[in-house]
Amino acid sequence: MKTHVLIIEDDVDTAELMRLLLVSRDFEVTVLHDRTKVVDRIMHHTPNLALIDLCTDGPPLSSVIEMIRTRCPHVRLALVSCAYNLPIVASALGIRFTLKKPFEPDHFFRLVDEALSSHETSFHSIEPPQSQAID
Helix, strand or coil, X not given: CCCEEEEECCCHHHHHXXXXXXXXXXXXXEEECCCCCHHHHHHHCCCCEEEEECCCCCCCHHHHHHHHHHHCCCCEEEEEECCCCHHHHHXXXXXXXXXXXXXXXXXXXXXXXXXXXXCCCCCEEECCCCCCCCC
């Protein structure tokens, strides 16, 4: 059985990029562009990992996270965003993994691999390297 990843991302291009990257590694992928149908989708087909954009429309993020944890406690969760406060929000929600946008494919795959293999409860953030100024 393939590993199933649920992408909840409102930006169509970003969602498609993540989907293509995952499919290239033989993952089964479901994409939602807002949080309104997460409950139905999770109950219909439970993912191994949910990649959730911080700023998608729908029910409050904290409610969606609580619902996923209550109904499907084994699902790994990761927040994805370009927001400067991503690590703070993730920590407040008890989410271990974050991915700062924009991201490189190797950072994306590292997040996915680490989230899926993790049995730890510690917070972990994957951020792109800081660019250096060129004089």
